[in-house]
Amino acid sequence: MKILSIAMLGMLSLSQPLPSFADNANGKNIYVQRCAVCHGADIKGSGPLANKSTPPTPDLTSAAFKKRLHDYPGVIVSSVILRPNGDLIPKTLRENGVKMAPFAWKVNDFRDLNQYMTSVIAKGR
Numbered sequence: 001m002k003i004l005s006i007a008m009l010g011m012l013s014l015s016q017p018l019p020s021f022a023d024n025a026n027g028k029n030i031y032v033q034r035c036a037v038c039h040g041a042d043i044k045g046s047g048p049l050a051n052k053s054t055p056p057t058p059d060l061t062s063a064a065f066k067k068r069l070h071d072y073p074g075v076i077v078s079s080v081i082l083r084p085n086g087d088l089i090p091k092t093l094r095e096n097g098v099k100m101a102p103f104a105w106k107v108n109d110f111r112d113l114n115q116y117m118t119s120v121i122a123k124g125r
């Protein structure tokens with residue numbers, strides 16, 4: 001009986017769909033904590049600060065951004081590391097009284113965030 005239930009458990013877990021990257025808890029958590037205030041939970045640029053900067057926060061699920069991500073797969077990570085928009089993000093946070101705790105990024109954090117965002121964007125919601 002015990003062996004049978006273990007075998008059934010095994011079958012059960014095999015029949016479960018593999019977790020998609022959208023279930024990536026660390027990536028989602030970082031996104032929610034550090035990006036969603038502008039980019040929105042849906043990554044469409046719907047966060048409360050989305051329209052508080054010039055330019056405003058873009059919709060990263062748009063066809064244009066999907067093409068950019070396809071042509072330049074490092075764009076999400078580099079937008080965090082290189083801060084290509086200079087002081088725009090810290091300035092927008094500051095002007096709106098949003099404090100974001102400093103964060104010691106590790107390699108897996110970049111990987112997880114990238115996987116999470118890429119999979120939400122790919123779903124095209």
Ligand code: HEC
Pocket residue numbers: 031034035036037038039049053055056057058060068075076079080084085088089090092093113
């Ligand atoms: C204060 C608001 C704000 C926060 C917080 C913010 N962004 Fe953005 N983001 C913007 C704005 C505004 C732009 C468009 C301006 C630009 O690209 O220079 C942008 C652009 C981007 C782009 C497109 C870059 C490109 O070159 O096409 C990516 C990717 C991105 N952000 C990722 C992130 C990630 C990841 C986080 C969290 C770690 C984040 N952003 C946090 C406002 C924000």
